[in-house]
Amino acid sequence: MNSNEIPYEKQIFVCTNDRKGEKPSCGDHQGEAVFQELRRIAKERGLHPKIRVAQAKCLGQCSIGVNIMVYPAGHPTDARRGSPENECEGRPDGIWHSGVRLEDVPQLAEKYLLEKK
Ligand code: FES
Numbered sequence: 444m445n446s447n448e449i450p451y452e453k454q455i456f457v458c459t460n461d462r463k464g465e466k467p468s469c470g471d472h473q474g475e476a477v478f479q480e481l482r483r484i485a486k487e488r489g490l491h492p493k494i495r496v497a498q499a500k501c502l503g504q505c506s507i508g509v510n511i512m513v514y515p516a517g518h519p520t521d522a523r524r525g526s527p528e529n530e531c532e533g534r535p536d537g538i539w540h541s542g543v544r545l546e547d548v549p550q551l552a553e554k555y556l557l558e559k560k
Contacts, residue, residue, distance in 0.1 A: 451495040454514040455555055459498040469508030473545050477509050484552045511540040
């Protein structure tokens with residue numbers, strides 16, 4: 444086993460689980476489409492895979508989906524530590540997005556997929 448620092452500046456996990464109506468799931472609200480659109484924007488802006496948009500197959504909060512969690516960049520000593528969006532070491536930014544809809548993607552993209560100049 445090897446252990447290394449996370450090779451991404453940020454990881455955005457989008458739940459794409461679809462239980463086909465048998466139980467509530469993020470698939471009820473286009474989780475897959477939300478994932479695909481965020482990933483497309485990341486690629487279009489040249490941020491993928493530095494900022495990794497990945498699909499999750501359940502984040503455990505199925506009835507309030509679509510759920511997205513974002514892990515912050517880098518190491519706990521990272522200069523961004525302590526910012527309002529990055530208060531917890533090794534934990535999501537402190538913001539758990541739920542009830543995300545496809546129309547929310549542009550807003551999420553502006554928050555997390557900013558182009559670096
Ligand atoms: S189906 Fe998305 S959190 Fe469980």
